[in-house]
Amino acid sequence: MKKNPFVYGGPVKPDLFVDRHQEAVTVLNRLANPNDRGSSAISGSHRIGKTSFLHYIMHIAKVAPWELSLDKAHFVFLGCSSIPLDDGGLLNETEFWSRVLRSLERELPDRLKTCAKEILGSSDVTDSLGLELFFEDIAKSGRLVALLLDEFEYLVEQSDPVNPRLLYTLKSLINQPAPRGLALVTASKEALSTLGSKLRWRGSPFYNNFAFITLKPFNEDEVNELINLYLKGTGVEFSLQDRQFIYRVSEGHPEQVQYACSLLFEKKAESSVGGNT
Amino acid sequence: MNQDDPYREIEEKVKKRNKDTKEAPEKTSEVPREISRSDPRLQMDAWRGAWLLIFTFFLAVTLAMTGLSLLFGEPSPFGTYWFMWVILAFLVIIYPVAQIVDRWTGRR
Numbered sequence: 001m002k003k004n005p006f007v008y009g010g011p012v013k014p015d016l017f018v019d020r021h022q023e024a025v026t027v028l029n030r031l032a033n034p035n036d037r038g039s040s041a042i043s044g045s046h047r048i049g050k051t052s053f054l055h056y057i058m059h060i061a062k063v064a065p066w067e068l069s070l071d072k073a074h075f076v077f078l079g080c081s082s083i084p085l086d087d088g089g090l091l092n093e094t095e096f097w098s099r100v101l102r103s104l105e106r107e108l109p110d111r112l113k114t115c116a117k118e119i120l121g122s123s124d125v126t127d128s129l130g131l132e133l134f135f136e137d138i139a140k141s142g143r144l145v146a147l148l149l150d151e152f153e154y155l156v157e158q159s160d161p162v163n164p165r166l167l168y169t170l171k172s173l174i175n176q177p178a179p180r181g182l183a184l185v186t187a188s189k190e191a192l193s194t195l196g197s198k199l200r201w202r203g204s205p206f207y208n209n210f211a212f213i214t215l216k217p218f219n220e221d222e223v224n225e226l227i228n229l230y231l232k233g234t235g236v237e238f239s240l241q242d243r244q245f246i247y248r249v250s251e252g253h254p255e256q257v258q259y260a261c262s263l264l265f266e267k268k269a270e271s272s273v274g275g276n277t
Numbered sequence: 278m279n280q281d282d283p284y285r286e287i288e289e290k291v292k293k294r295n296k297d298t299k300e301a302p303e304k305t306s307e308v309p310r311e312i313s314r315s316d317p318r319l320q321m322d323a324w325r326g327a328w329l330l331i332f333t334f335f336l337a338v339t340l341a342m343t344g345l346s347l348l349f350g351e352p353s354p355f356g357t358y359w360f361m362w363v364i365l366a367f368l369v370i371i372y373p374v375a376q377i378v379d380r381w382t383g384r385r
Contacts, residue, residue: 047298249288255298256291263287 002269005230006262008255011052014059018226018254020049023213027057030211031073031183032066037144039174039184041152041192041207044215047255050187051079053215054148057185061146068144076103077148080155091158093126093166101125104145112137128169135173135181145182152186156195164199171206186210217252226257236268324375332368339365 007016023042030038044050058075061068068075078099086092101116108116115134119125138145149155159167173182188195191214192207199206218226223246227238238246242264250256339361346357355362 245284245287249291253295256295259294260287260291263290264283267283267287 002234002236002265002272004262004265004269005234006258006265008258008262011055012049012258014052014056016229017049017052017056017059018229019218019222020053020056020215023053023215024057024060026211026213027185028061028066028068031061031144031146031185032068035178037139037178037180037183039210040186040213041210042185042187042213042215043189043191045253046189047253048215048217049254050189050215051150054150054185054187058148068146070107072142073144073146074104074107075146075148076100077150078103080149080151080153083155085158089158090160091155091166093169096155096166097125097131100145100147109141112141112143126165126169128172131169132173132176136176138181139176139179140181142179143181144179147182147184149184149186152188152192153190153195156188156199159199162200164201167199167201167206171203171209174209184210218254218257219252220247223247223250223252223257226254227261230261231265234265236265236272238264238268328368328372328375332365335361335364335368 007013027040027042030036030040042050042053054077058077060066061073061075062070078096080091083096083099084092098120101120105113105116105120112134115137119127119130119134122130124130135145155166156164159165170184174180174184176182186192191212192210193205193212196206220243224243227243227246231237238261246257246260246264250260339358342358342361351357
């Protein structure tokens with residue numbers, strides 16, 4: 001039986017990620033630019049590939065022309081829905097920063113590691129001044145921390161709508177003059193500007209410093225590119241009619257392309273076992 | 278391989294999965310968190326709303342009564358209904374005072 005290479009229901013491996021080149025270039029150019037270190041907000045419908053895109057960003061950031069390797073940049077991926085809530089049912093800010101700092105601790109050089117440990121050991125991990133100084137030190141050392149925040153709507157919706165402290169702190173950290181020590185890449189279904197409207201925000205909007213990137217369904221060429229990549233070495237081929245069918249039935253939605261391809265692959269693999277191809 | 282049947286079967290499965298995943302409950306709430314009615318910051322907003330309502334009511338009544346009395350020969354707009362103007366003045370003064378108290382008590 002031939003192994004089905006198609007993936008649906010979860011993020012794909014970065015080396016099997018297809019297209020989104022222009023979107024990735026925009027995000028990484030902003031991160032790699034020392035005069036910017038800009039943040040980006042990814043949005044797109046359910047299962048369009050936002051999580052896969054964030055993993056892909058981390059994967060290709062190390063290569064040319066960006067060269068955001070470990071001595072220059074630290075990527076921290078955080079699924080916001082995994083952060084527990086406090087007793088009041090609000091997002092636990094201490095837990096958020098503890099997770100970020102603990103992830104960084106493993107990668108940072110000794111001096112910065114000590115700073116991270118000091119904050120983690122302090123009575124208030126969420127103290128915005130302490131965090132500002134920490135990320136200032138990161139910037140001074142020529143480094144950047146890129147926080148990749150998946151399911152960002154969770155963070156917004158579980159924040160205190162009257163005083164979303166964590167968002168104020170994040171806004172203040174990415175609002176520092178360049179070179180900044182922190183940049184955000186958020187992923188959510190709704191655009192950041194729509195999400196922000198649910199809050200009683202004071203001051204300039206949270207999304208002011210972001211580049212907005214919307215992930216759209218694939219076109220026919222991109223669907224073909226995906227099929228070619230996944231079928232490579234499997235010994236199974238999809239005809240032109242198959243490919244047109246896949247595109248029509250999935251409407252270019254990546255997960256549905258993968259699911260339809262997976263079903264078709266199984267049919268073809270079954271019939272080849274039965275000798276009917 | 279018969280192309281028609283597999284296509285139809287796959288199409289049905291894709292549509293069903295699409296429907297199922299769209300209907301599945303989301304991990305995150307679609308509805309933004311509601312602010313508790315007991316939240317002091319909301320009570321403060323309710324206080325401002327009440328002030329505006331009372332002020333508008335007294336302003337409308339005062340203007341209407343003063344207008345009518347002037348029409349029917351009252352010599353001064355502050356004549357019979359002078360106390361209404363006093364209430365209005367009180368309401369105007371109390372607003373900034375309440376704001377200062379809010380700041381002192383750290384509610385704003």
